[in-house]
Amino acid sequence: DAKTTQPPSMDCAEGRAANLPCNHSTISGNEYVYWYRQIHSQGPQYIIHGLKNNETNEMASLIITEDRKSSTLILPHATLRDTAVYYCIVRVANTGTASKLTFGTGTRLQVTL
Amino acid sequence: EPEVTQTPSHQVTQMGQEVILRCVPISNHLYFYWYRQILGQKVEFLVSFYNNEISEKSEIFDDQFSVERPDGSNFTLKIRSTKLEDSAMYFCASSEGTGFRSYNSPLHFGNGTRLTVT
Numbered sequence: 433d434a435k436t437t438q439p440p441s442m443d444c445a446e447g448r449a450a451n452l453p454c455n456h457s458t459i460s461g462n463e464y465v466y467w468y469r470q471i472h473s474q475g476p477q478y479i480i481h482g483l484k485n486n487e488t489n490e491m492a493s494l495i496i497t498e499d500r501k502s503s504t505l506i507l508p509h510a511t512l513r514d515t516a517v518y519y520c521i522v523r524v525a526n527t528g529t530a531s532k533l534t535f536g537t538g539t540r541l542q543v544t545l
Numbered sequence: 546e547p548e549v550t551q552t553p554s555h556q557v558t559q560m561g562q563e564v565i566l567r568c569v570p571i572s573n574h575l576y577f578y579w580y581r582q583i584l585g586q587k588v589e590f591l592v593s594f595y596n597n598e599i600s601e602k603s604e605i606f607d608d609q610f611s612v613e614r615p616d617g618s619n620f621t622l623k624i625r626s627t628k629l630e631d632s633a634m635y636f637c638a639s640s641e642g643t644g645f646r647s648y649n650s651p652l653h654f655g656n657g658t659r660l661t662v663t
Contacts, residue, residue: 464649475549475636475654476588483649519588525649530576530593530600530640533652537587 454520549655568637
């Protein structure tokens, strides 16, 4: 799986948009970009994923550059409950076998008042 | 919303004892996974399971570990003879397995079992 690079930590004021960057310059054509987060020691929580088009759901938006070498997760109105470690993961498309996620160290997002 | 459930939430065992960690994946999911996270470290992949057999395992998943789907709902991780270094959070996950959605279906994780080996 392609490796990802994320800043170790970021701060965001409550109510503002949090923009979390991720570099995945070695991504292959059959690899998706996934974002998860982990709050304290809870299980990782799925946020969003995409292949090449921008994606939006009730939690966040995912912006993938045209060359697919980087992406940005956007939390439009961060709250204190969004304080967590955010993981950007590149994952091979599941082609009939179980395709694992490989977690890195992620970005620790601290949302402040 | 359906979720992955894990029991127990916390297990304490003595070194050398066998433990079984239990998971109930989401009901229509066909791919199953175990991960672990030692305190302060990364979430590490242990094993994936599909169609009643192991799909992939990591170097961590040695002969002391085994997985089983004993019935239609449970997915278990057994550690035969626990060591101090097995102390960690163990997370179970599952993902869908039918149709086109299986090609990019996300993993859904439980909230883990904290295993403490003394």
